[in-house]
Amino acid sequence: MDRLEYRLWLGEENYRLLYFYESIDLPQIITRRECEFFVKDGVTYRQVSSALECDTFVIYVEEYERGRKEAEVESNGLRLEVRELDAENGHPVIATLELPSHLDVMAYIGNSFTYFHGKEWLRDSSEIDEDRKVYVLYVTATGFVIEGENNR
Template identity: 35%
Template sequence: MEYRLFDEGKQFPVQYFYDRIGKPEIAMRMTCDYFVKAGQIFEKTSVAIDGGTYVIYVQPAVEEHVVDPKQKADGKTIRIELRQFQEDAAYYPVIHKYEFRDEMEALLHMQSNFLYLYGKEWEKTSAEIDEDRNVYVWYAKATELGG
């Protein structure tokens, strides 16, 4: 699997390459709108399969900033943070931390458009993988139905 910079003029250079990564993790990464690595945030532009290589095309995210860089998961499970998205906010509070041992269960959560938690319905606004913290983040707003 590769992350390539979406820059046709530079012939889409490879930014990051992952040799030993399973298909469930590739699928989870493909669901993410953002990718965080080495303090830099990239926005996904598209995904492709190029001669058997899974490719995620990214570009630097201009108006995004890293969230909680010191809160790192231990890596023993797959962590997905549900964070409350708010327009123009500098911080997105953690509503819940999901911990999964099953990659497919984590993938199904990442693919969902809605989650129901604490008597509320949460609608996904975006998702990211933050490699610096070893977590996936599911940003959402409480819907009218969910209060």
Template identity: 35%
Template sequence: MARLEYRLYEEGGDLPLLYYYEAIEREEAALRFACDYLIKDGTVYEKTSCAVEPDCYVIYVKTAEDEKAMPWDRPSPGVSGGLCMELREYRETGADYRLVHTFSFQDSLEAMLHLQANYLYVDGQEWYRTSVEIDEERETFVYYAEMT
């Protein structure tokens, strides 16, 4: 196990440490590397890059000034728990992204495949990914997509 750090990316700055997690599993670090955004403490951060250092995974982020944390309810966990991912319809205009489907994964590799997929199919409809976030406050991943 290694350490995972979120560092604030500032142009010409010293990259201050925002958050860290000790003894994180590689699978969780990989899931977080796949996300474009992090929501934590009411703030939305946008990933700028990732790094692998000796005994440490690093995700560099900047505050997403044009984004805000959505006040959605925490998703209901699946019958047997696991990792949760919501598919939400992204719209350029508007701030309410309709919940299309909720996935529950028992396997982190299956979750990773969904997070990294450019397209998902739900109820015979194809969805194209626009971004993915980890919402720590709701303990879920959110896959934003447009209907194709």
């Protein structure tokens, strides 16, 4: 098991410890590191960079936006929401997946393209929303339609 820290960028190579996680497994660290955004206590942070310092993984973030803390989503495992990148319409949910492991989450968020409802979607970004206990993958439609294909 490893240690993970989120550090807030204060400018000019100055950082402050925000959150730390003891005894966190490597697949979860790698999945979190793949996420450009991190949501906790109603604050959305944008990843600036990451590092491995001795036995500690570090994700450096800057504050992106503040909002209200949202309620936790009920889930039997790890939940991944796939949402269309469309702020005007509240980023509508395209698909919701219950996945057994962080490696399964990585299998989705680590790709440039995914396919749902017979359409191809281009990855924009992903986030770990600790308030709601979900991963979110933001995508945009490419316009490519898969004829006769039955996929998620």
